[in-house]
Amino acid sequence: MADNENSIRCRYCGQRNQIRIDSSDARCGRCRLPLSDEPHKKFARLDKEQYIHPADARALAALRAIPGIDTALKKLLAVTGESAIRVIFTASAVKVTPTQCPDLYAKLQIACTTLGVDMPELFVQQNPVVNAFTGGVERPVIVLYSQLIERLSDDEVLAVVAHEVGHIHAEHVLYLTAARLIEFLAKTAVLASPLAFIIKEVLTMSMRAALLAWARKAELSCDRAALLVTQNANVIGRTMMKLSGGTFASRVDYDQFLAQARDFQKNYDEKALDRFWADVITSGLSHPFPVWRVSEILQWVESGEYKALMTSPESAAA
16 A cells, blocks of 8 residues: 555445545545445344334325225236336346446445345436336336436435335335336326226226325335435435436535425425415325425434434444
8 A cells, every 4th residue: 555545444335445645535436435434324123114204104004094905006016017117127228237337236235235125126227307216016126217327426326226225125115116107107108008907997096096195205205214324414405406406406505405495394384375286286296396305304304313213223333
């Protein structure tokens, strides 16, 4: 080791790196995340109930109260979901492996080892939309769209990967796959196809409405899972800022963006009309508004619940 170099172990993936002593922004050669002497906490026995958002829990309870919902979803996905997902992405996307996009594979490992989840398959697909999703039933698959990876920093990509792994840890995958399938069919030219007919036959209108309402709330829980992995609320905030402002986000003041999130939450809590419009507009979306998601993360951190979980016996420094 040269006199002007220092050896440091990555707090995230564990790889040892040689860096210049005067380097202030060194990154791991494996996962590309910032190097630091700070520990990174892993969860030995994380219970999903410790971080599930209350709105997610309420919506899921309402969904499960519908008679026959689990049987109907399993029947639907048996003929449409798992096999179609695997065929589509194996044929049209790049599969991430230890040697193919190794930094993404390392980020997936970090998220899985932190939350205590078995490694799913990960794909990158060419798509101009900044998004990602998790699908499957017995064997979950995570898909990152290329535009998302190109738009976000490595820290922010970890947040997205961790969010998707959160869906697996929180046992969202069965319901989430059905919800995404319904959304896909609603937006494409296959409305008259046999798939659409199967959905209408298997799922009642009330089942479909409750499923989509729950799927939006589930995203709030997985933002919390992402924070448990990144262990930096600003990474979540900056990710949402880019989802809100796109390429223009480089010219946005982050502190003012956070103030905007707090203002939104205050108005939502205090003004019935603001709450009405926010709920009506998001009812047609797959995710809550990004600014709304920031406000929810801020509330969780400032409530002390996040800190309590991070200092609980279930977490240990790596």
